[in-house]
Amino acid sequence: MPKDPVTRNDVAMYAGVSTAVVSYVVNEGPRRVAPETRDKVLEAIRVLGYRPNATARALRMGTTRTFGLITPDGGNPLFAELAKAIDKEASARGYVVLQTGADGDPATEQAKIAELLARQVSGLLLVAPTDDPDLTDVDIPVIAINRVLRAASSVSPQYRAGAARGVEHLINHGHRRIGLVIGHSRRTPDRELGWRDALEQAGLEEGPIARTSFSRQGGYDAGRELLDQVPTAIFASSDLQAVGVLRAIHEAGLRVPEDIAVLAFDGTAETEYSWPPLSVVRQPLERMAHEAVTRLIDGQDAVEAVTYPTELILRRSCGC
Amino acid sequence: MPKDPVTRNDVAMYAGVSTAVVSYVVNEGPRRVAPETRDKVLEAIRVLGYRPNATARALRMGTTRTFGLITPDGGNPLFAELAKAIDKEASARGYVVLQTGADGDPATEQAKIAELLARQVSGLLLVAPTDDPDLTDVDIPVIAINRVLRAASSVSPQYRAGAARGVEHLINHGHRRIGLVIGHSRRTPDRELGWRDALEQAGLEEGPIARTSFSRQGGYDAGRELLDQVPTAIFASSDLQAVGVLRAIHEAGLRVPEDIAVLAFDGTAETEYSWPPLSVVRQPLERMAHEAVTRLIDGQDAVEAVTYPTELILRRSCGC
DNA sequence: TTGAAAGCGGTACCAT
């Protein structure tokens, strides 16, 4: 017997007041209520086990206090950690997040955007990296994370400076031939530019480059490819790739960091327990999540790209 | 100028029909509409860029087609992969999922349940492992995953049989002293029972046990503890723990699997690229997600605990 | 085949 839900009407009836008063009590406004009336209502709410219907409220108020979050792949640890940070940030402000994956497919992402819009989300978080979706007639705030959109503000780590800082560290260890594992992409990725910056700065010539997917398998393939060109260090543009590189190196019977050093961009938890533990350039996920959520709520109008400094975390893989 | 949203009223007006007809067209029912009227409406929808308001629909229909998913920690790869599978399953059926983390804290979980109920989710997915939450006056279907609840059905891997199968495999490799890394818990966990089953079955005496948290750090601590008792193989009750164990072993200068073999329960992607790659008892996450979502939608009444067979995946860490 | 209208559960203005 699924007893139908208690509504504000039941409460009003039980407490012998009008529905308006119940509303005033529940929301602590916008009108004052006499203390004793208030107590009657509270009592009725308690006894009846009343829970306001957020759907009705959303309809009336025109806001669901819900964010939509679309990542290319929920299974990717980086996005999982990002999502966790966003959830935490949203929860703290009474929001809730509809999270979904787009399989790294632009068409799917576009469809998911439509679905979330239909559900009246109050803001949209779009995480890297797919093509620019069509955002015309999206009438809610949108923030891009780890990607830059023409039509929306974005929040990202300082890819270029962070990568440069990491590679520079490798150079300080004495490495002169530093390979790069990077993702495919239309324009030159900032992490690649950062790697170049550091090499140039040190007067070093460019090391070997392997372009591959952002995955462990991709890193593995790239690692094998790079090993043929005997670099003494490898900078991977993502944790996943670095983990794959590590495997390729181990299989080749080489030691890290003695024979070859490795440093990765991202800094997810997995890197702390890889073998050896990976030195990383860590994305400030918490700060990024905080900023993204804040912007969504405050609804800034100007389109701007905000970036945050990364953190260099030294572990064993670089030789430290 | 954030032009306010197009409603069904605008469409009706533009097409010169009533709102009812618009509804019939959009939902392809419950009444038939003359083809030409239909075309007019479709045209109006297209021109105006109308998108039905799912919130209003939900209020009227009494269902949001939304699931609530609460995990102890969204950053845990196992839960991230589970969430991904659930998202996929839900999407395919036109549902969407509100995902949130409870920090492994019962009180937080209880609060999140209330929040999701207020938001009228159509079903609730509660993932391991915290205390039994209070589910009285929860009037929607609830499915527990990887945990058993008094008041709701559950979907889990066959922990005991799967663990036994894994340990048995270790025994077949010739191991006679097999340690166990397991989580803390009130009652004896099924994975521990499975480990015992296999040892008993083979007439072996019990190996050393280390009880710790379900984390990489926990596994590391447990690994160090176990190494003092010189087992020749270790069965870890989760991937995370196994990864920690691996680190402890490497630091001790031992080789896997030559000096000590390792096998883990879970089978997340991370294990495929650890060093060496971990042999695992894999949870059938996709099947579990499918079953959980199906049950939520079909709204079975009986409380039952469904379990699914695991898969033994052999890689290098066991000696294969 | 189509239209009018009631009602889903709240909110908040306008009266009293």
Next chain:
DNA sequence: ATGGTACCGCTTTCAA
């Protein structure tokens, strides 16, 4: 301080 009530956008019955 409190009550009555219109309205948020949509679905569906009832009448035409």
